[in-house]
Amino acid sequence: MHPARKQRLILVLVLVALSSAAVGFVTYAMRNNMDYFYAPSAFRAGEVPFEKRIRAGGCVVPGSVQRSGDSLDVRFAITDGEADLEVVFDKILPDLFAEGEAAVVTGKLMRDGTVRADQVLAKHDENYTPPEVAESMAGDASCGHGAKI
Known part of the structure; x- marks a missing residue:
């Protein structure tokens, strides 16, 4: 050579x-720094790791929002139509957050089966659906206007 x-x-x-x-x-x-997205049914199936940063999305279950009287703590459930997931949040919720509407939470799965959220994103536009949320919500008509998130 x-x-x-x-x-x-x-x-x-x-x-x-x-x-x-x-x-x-x-x-x-x-x-x-990676946040993996899981549907509430994946939590029930035990596919979600504990104490790792994750994202979960679904519709806020009507009647599930419980606000603390003396702090900002809020407990609510989100669903994908197959399973519910309890969420605990200790900050101010977004203005568009409402029961029966879509929400995506970012936080950690605790050993008691709840998600300790450090961020809650609420539905902001009826025409946009994040792909991973759309897949997990396919066919769930309980969320606002059908399956739109």
Whole structure:
């Protein structure tokens, strides 16, 4: 092999190795920032890890919202039509949050089966449905205007 070709081959191999290492380090660093989406029925099936940051979505079950009298604590349930999931939230709820409407919560699954949410997103537009929420809500007519979330 000609020395110039050998030098180029070594340079290309080093660049590929460094690029692969950089992608590996970035992926490793981001693994703690990923929020996996689960439907309430996945919680019932035991597919959701405890104490890891997750997202869950569904319709707020009518009559399930319980507000604390002396703090901001709110307990409510969300459903995907197959199972209900209890959520505990200790901040101010969004203005569009309502019973019978869609919500997506971000938080951690606690050992008692509730989700301790640190963020609640409420339905903001009847025409937009996040793909992962639409899949989990397919066929559930109990949420606001049919299955629209």
